[in-house]
Amino acid sequence: MDYQWFPGHMTKAMRQMKEDIKLIDLIIELLDARIPLSSRNPEIDNLGQNKARLVLLNKADLADEKQNNKWIEYFKKKGIVALKINSKNKQGIKEINNAVNIACKEKIERNLKRGIKNRPIRAMVVGIPNVGKSTFINAYAGKNCAKTGNKPGVTKGKQWIRLNKNLELLDTPGVLWPKFDDQKIGMHLAFIGSMNDNILDVSELAFQLIKLLENLYPNAIKDRYSIEGDDNILQIMYQIAEVRGCKLKGNQPDLDKTSKIVLDDFRSGKLGRITLDRN
Numbered sequence: 001m002d003y004q005w006f007p008g009h010m011t012k013a014m015r016q017m018k019e020d021i022k023l024i025d026l027i028i029e030l031l032d033a034r035i036p037l038s039s040r041n042p043e044i045d046n047l048g049q050n051k052a053r054l055v056l057l058n059k060a061d062l063a064d065e066k067q068n069n070k071w072i073e074y075f076k077k078k079g080i081v082a083l084k085i086n087s088k089n090k091q092g093i094k095e096i097n098n099a100v101n102i103a104c105k106e107k108i109e110r111n112l113k114r115g116i117k118n119r120p121i122r123a124m125v126v127g128i129p130n131v132g133k134s135t136f137i138n139a140y141a142g143k144n145c146a147k148t149g150n151k152p153g154v155t156k157g158k159q160w161i162r163l164n165k166n167l168e169l170l171d172t173p174g175v176l177w178p179k180f181d182d183q184k185i186g187m188h189l190a191f192i193g194s195m196n197d198n199i200l201d202v203s204e205l206a207f208q209l210i211k212l213l214e215n216l217y218p219n220a221i222k223d224r225y226s227i228e229g230d231d232n233i234l235q236i237m238y239q240i241a242e243v244r245g246c247k248l249k250g251n252q253p254d255l256d257k258t259s260k261i262v263l264d265d266f267r268s269g270k271l272g273r274i275t276l277d278r279n
Contacts, residue, residue: 030127067275206259
């Protein structure tokens with residue numbers, strides 16, 4: 001199966017992002033902690049070469065904690081400040097302001113030398129579809145945020161979210177990129193729900209997910225569905241169908257329904273804390 005999804009609105013959003021990036025000091029890159037590498041848009045590296053960077057591993061509660069820490073170290077070695085967060089329960093949110101100051105240290109010091117005081121850091125929040133950007137912004141901004149627009153040097157009508165006197169956020173739509181260099185990246189994005197399931201073969205997708213989990217977390221499927229397991233992935237799917245009562249006429253297993261159950265359970269964390277990308 002070819003994993004590719006780049007509808008027209010993403011082209012427009014990427015074009016807008018190229019314009020907006022001229023206005024900002026910091027790129028806040030929201031990644032899915034289960035696939036930190038696969039959920040990084042390579043276009044952002046090209047766009048933000050001279051901008052400060054902050055990486056946030058969102059949905060860290062769904063990811064393997066040991067792997068979370070390894071990925072934090074991975075970004076640290078690359079000179080990128082990184083935090084693990086859970087936007088839903090606000091875990092790690094309080095640490096972001098300090099991380100912003102660390103990421104923008106040079107910019108802040110440069111401003112002070114020029115006599116520029118109290119100028120807020122302007123940050124752009126970027127991330128793939130379904131990474132939890134809206135939930136993050138609501139958790140970070142809270143009820144005290146105010147939207148501002150039509151200010152000097154800002155494109156007319158552009159909405160900034162002012163968090164406090166030191167930081168303003170510019171939200172962007174969730175975008176993927178036109179072509180995946182590695183189809184494994186596309187597959188990982190499909191696993192977490194960043195692509196439209198309606199354009200995918202969900203049975204093939206679930207098959208590949210189970211195959212990967214049998215290698216990385218061999219007990220995840222067996223423990224969740226109370227099955228014996230098997231070396232044959234299709235037989236595992238049949239066992240899950242039996243346990244969950246997914247049947248078609250003639251008592252045949254309903255693999256489509258079974259596949260949706262497996263994908264939903266993975267996406268919601270019911271298969272356990274899982275990280276698919278490894279460094």
